[in-house]
Amino acid sequence: MPPLPPHPQRARQQAPLPVLPYRKPTKGRDYWVLNDVLPDVDAVRERCLEKDDWVKGYPYTSETWPGLRTMPGLEPSELGRIERLVKQATGAKELWVQKAPGGGTLNHNCIQVVGEGESEPRPHTDSRSLCRYAAVLYLNPSVPKDCGTSFYRQHLPGGRLGGNVVQAPHNNLVEALGTRFVAPDAFEEDVRVPHKYNSLLLYHANLVHSATGYYGSTLEEKRMTAVFFWMA
Numbered sequence: 001m002p003p004l005p006p007h008p009q010r011a012r013q014q015a016p017l018p019v020l021p022y023r024k025p026t027k028g029r030d031y032w033v034l035n036d037v038l039p040d041v042d043a044v045r046e047r048c049l050e051k052d053d054w055v056k057g058y059p060y061t062s063e064t065w066p067g068l069r070t071m072p073g074l075e076p077s078e079l080g081r082i083e084r085l086v087k088q089a090t091g092a093k094e095l096w097v098q099k100a101p102g103g104g105t106l107n108h109n110c111i112q113v114v115g116e117g118e119s120e121p122r123p124h125t126d127s128r129s130l131c132r133y134a135a136v137l138y139l140n141p142s143v144p145k146d147c148g149t150s151f152y153r154q155h156l157p158g159g160r161l162g163g164n165v166v167q168a169p170h171n172n173l174v175e176a177l178g179t180r181f182v183a184p185d186a187f188e189e190d191v192r193v194p195h196k197y198n199s200l201l202l203y204h205a206n207l208v209h210s211a212t213g214y215y216g217s218t219l220e221e222k223r224m225t226a227v228f229f230w231m232a
Helices: 008-013 041-049 076-090 173-177
Strands: 031-034 068-070 110-114 133-138 149-154 187-193 200-204 209-211 223-230
Touching (some): 076 133, 076 223, 149 200
Antiparallel strands (some): 031 200, 110 223
């Protein structure tokens, strides 16, 4: 789960956060942008818009995650095409979906719809114990470019810059920082990848990242994506 802004009292008492190692997000090494990944993307989008099994998050319920979700998103043949492209880009010989603790499932192949005002950028990493690669497929042709995905790095006291990578023995950003509560300015944007319809942003899941922004007020207008998490 992404770190949360601090409670005012906790913020005053909080010790300096650990400084993460830094690795400049580099296209072709740390992330990949694959364009025109689905030949039938318009049909996929229409199928998603017709769904009636959306699960509601914030602000509709007390859930901490925003907007609407439904899964599975892509059909097996579509997902197979995505996975072939991921293997080709990364050189991975095999991809698989790791079981979550207790036998639960990840939000893999999940359609997420989030509109303007339903969330803000929340820098986080995905769990190293559950995935090596993560990816987001953009499924709305009308969303502005600045509603893509950004990579972040730490913004430290005095204006110094810290890192952006979670490494062993930690599995996620909360473990690495030792807290879920961070100041609103604890991270700053480092690299921005624009939103582009039918493109797949693939990246190392241990890099600090977040949606850059959200858009729209109706199901048809809002930022719609499919998200994936793989071990390799």
